[in-house]
Amino acid sequence: MTAVETRLCELLLREHFGELVSRAGTHLVHTGPQPLRLVALGTGLNLDQVKKALCVLLQHGMASFKTGKRGASGPTWVEYTADYAAMLRMLRYTRYVYCAKTLYGDAGELLIEETLQHGQLTMSAAVRRVADRMASTADEGKTVEYSDVAAAFTNLVNTHFLQRWLSGKEEGEGARPEAAPTLVSNETDMYTVPKIPLIGHGKRRLSADSDDLDAHPAKKRKVEEPLPDDGIYWRVNFERFHQHFHNQAIVSAVASKLDKTAGEIVRTMLRMSELTTPPNTAFTQLLASTEIFRSLPPEYGMTKPVLDQYLSLLADDPMEFVTKSGESGGGTFIVNLLKSLKTMARCTLESIVQERFGSRAARIFRLLLQKRHLEQKQVEDFAMIPAKEAKEMLYTMVSQNFVTLQEIPKAADYAPARTFYLYTVNVEQTARFILQRCYKTVTNLIARRHHETKENKRLLEKAQRIEAILASVQASGADEAQLQEIEEMITATERQQLENLKRTVNKLDKSEMQVDETVFLLETFLQASRPQ
Template sequence: MSKAKNNLCSVLLKEHFGEVVQKIGTLLMKKGSMPLRLLIIDSKLPLQKVKKALCVLIQHNLVEFKVGSRGFPEYTLLTDNALLLLRYPRYIYNAKTLYGDTGELIIEELLTNGQMTMSAVVGKVTLRLSEATESGVSVNQVKDVFVKLVETQFVQRCSVLQSFDAEKPVAPTMNVYEKEMYLIPEIKLHLIRKSEGSDEPPAKKRRVETQEDKQPDEDIYWRVNFDRFHHYLRDQALITAASRRLGPKAADILRTILRLAETRSDPWAPTTCCVSQQEVFEAVVKETNIVKPEIPPYLSVLTEDSASLLSKVEDRGGGVYTVTTYKALQQLVEAIIMSVVEDRFGSKCCRIFRLLLMKKYLEQKQIEDLAMIPAKDTKEYTYKLFQEKFLNAHEVPRTMDHAPSRTFFLFYVNISQVCRMVVERCYKAAHNAISRQEWETRENKRLLEKQQRVEAIIATLRENSADQTQIDEVEEMITPPERAQLSHTKSVVNKLERSQLQLDETMFILTLFINFRK
């Protein structure tokens, strides 16, 4: 694993869980799998702090454990899951898009707590919605949304304890059967309603709790299914690309085909399963405002477009179509890399890079002729791209002695290598953005705290129906220079947050393509 990836994981752990968890996570990244004893020695932290940090990481599905070669449990950090901390806002936003505010809060609770029982999630979300809205939301409505999330596999069960011998210092066996992964347990809704409307303190509730007051799902925990969200995000990227290139109607047709193929094919296959034209007609007319005569032209445009979003595999029955996921992702990756080349080196370098992507292998003289750039400039741009490792050179000798005078070189683009290099630079950029955001917040901590105090006082005054004069006096506690500094700080922090989301979106497409290449 690269240093840039380690640094990004480390700063994300610190941002979400604090310095102690960051220290344990960084140790696990550097040393690999480690038992508890070595973690305590290397971290120089008390036993209880190390245990608590490991519990937090296991709770959030960031650490896994297994029995090592000496018979003791060894802990391993899941760095890919740690990087997903950067993508949590996108998961929450997509849940809101699909299932409204209730779905958003359910996913937010699961991401915040790592693992939770169904009854606990339903209770917390119901309470939050009741506090936020005057009308409130019933427990049944929240439960129905949770069930929908499970049925569409956005939420899945966690592994449960299979065997554990307390007398032997070995790791417990955790497992979950596939048939039980999305099985909905029974919960007592009347207990959730009772706890929601009760004003008794939690300690008193625990003392009087009986067997009848316990939820039947107290040992069944749920977590967010990241793979399912990634499948959805990938489809959305393809649909967005179709909308930008060919219009919203083409995007609606592609969305319908992806939905039809979703349940019948492997979500990570290079191509989806085949969908007949008749199925497309029926589904598109039913789900969208597109009329039947408009569909065949759009299908033709989608199949003939250079983006390779759709392929026609057979002509029987009017046509059989499949979504070529791998080719479409390759087009997206090439567009991302060309954008990077243009931003860093200019439009002429981008022209040379695009030419090599199209023609595969070219000599220096061929590049000069086809790019229509002066020979001197072409050499400069080509070798600049070669020096920055965006281009590779393939040596082709005319004779066996490999003499320089009888050897020529073909330039080409190794898309996998360039893709990995851009991902590494995205790791560095994301780490720098988070570090800069932390620095901005730390440097202006006093001003931000002062603003929070002033806002709290103003809110209290308004609740007590105070005069506008009193409110104005409190607002004047923040001077005009301080307001300008606060405005500048918020603007910078917002830009850094947006840049992190955009970097994550880029990294998502690039890593998807790398995984498909594997």
């Protein structure tokens, strides 16, 4: 855990959960596992504040706990540990929500959004919240049935984008209470949707709802009655989303290298095995060409001979995204997930070198990737670049940690005249270096966005007040003259400042998402390259 990652975790926690959670979470990231009182002592917060902060982190899966004991008969304590990887995933929340919207529409988008906001939710609570939100924005006279939202929830579970969260282990009667509950997971029920009656439709939220509940205690008690799926909580399956993003990147790479039809064939192969392929595996399951042909969407209108030609072309391609592994069933094929990750990571590094140092440096970098080890004279000859220019580029990339220099002595004295100096590229080391630079970039983008918002805080508050006044006046049926007079409360200069601020914040948000795409690719590559 580097200082850059710690700083990024601190900014993300403060942005999503506030100052208290940020202080407690950052302290655990710095110190490692600690009991409650040490966290309170280290952060300067009182015990109640630390308990609330830890509850938020545990609710969102960004912290865990375990019990410890000093000696056989000593006291038992509970230690809390921060999960910084889960904190860094907050960068990708908008991408998860957009992916759900693309696959399952507005209902899927809001279900994932509500689950991310609350960390974990029961099915009935999520369905009702989403139905109410959709009803509030729907046209007059249009209703949103609970059954429709429940169908989208079931689709998300069946495709493993949602999964059950850990549940507490039941204790026998008369058993001594534990210092902390024991959480267990049932693999068989991980993707089993409970059968609960969800009858009704979403309700528009009115300002008088809270007053109505206070005036009718019986109605309030009815609302607080336990639901049939109480205790069965669901959370977002981040590994499944990451698998989907990885598959989309493979499809895009194949489509750009060959054509769109080849990309759709690979998409079909990945879709056939996405639920049966375990995470962090190197290959998909074996797929026969006849099965691939039957699974192709009929709108493609592709014949079996054309499919066989495309599969042969994919298997012979130097990228090796698809590999032929047998002849049964018209030929069996697999998608090489690990090889595709390495290829895409290398292409990303090559593009970064080209943007930073130019096309000739990218040619040298690509040459070192292909040849593994080269002397300076060999680099000059193979790359066909003048000696002075090649030397400058090599030394620049060595100083920037993109290229490493390896010394191989002929004798034990390491004399320069009797030593080979070989240039090489350590892909994993370079990927780690670029990943840290990406984290630093995202940290700067978030800090800049906060600075821009803070500098224009008064103007933003004024604009929000005027928008609220306009909404209330329009609801009361005001004429155009009154609306025009309210709108003129913001001067032309202030309106221009608001437009500039909006443009700047949008540009920073877009840059943050683009950097996160590189972060995701490099993180996935480094995770897959670790020895299992």
